[in-house]
Amino acid sequence: MLRDEPRPGAAHPTWWKAPFAATVTGLPFLVWEYHWFSSGDGVGSFGGILYWACGLLALAWVLPHRRSVRTARVLTAGAGLGCALLPGVMAVLLVGAAVASS
Structure with missing residues (x-):
């Protein structure tokens, strides 16, 4: 093993970048969408996707901080961001x- 290589199982030094970027981008949209949908009769059919987005963003933060889990962390953060942006994007498209x- 080379001297500059991290030991197996060591925490990756930049493990927090993907969850941080997804959270900073997606959290304002989640708050806006939740407030927007709950101002009516409740979150309704979009409630599931809002809760999935919160769960995936939280899971991206709590995954192990090892280099071997980096791909799973990036995919989970990206899926959470996609779920957070989906209702707003659908509303804009509609x-x-x-x-x-007209």
Whole structure:
């Protein structure tokens, strides 16, 4: 083993970057969507995806900090971000389609 290589099982020094980027981007959207959907009768059909997004972002933070779990952490953070952005993107697309058709 080379002197500069980390020992197996050691914490990856930049393990926090993917969850941090996904959380900083997705959390404002989650808060906005939850407030927007709950101002009516509740979160309704989008409630599941909002809870999935929160769960995936939390899971990205609690995965082990080893280098071998880096891919799973990035994929989990990306899926959480995608779930967080999905309702807002769908709303923008539907409004755009309604404006374009009128």
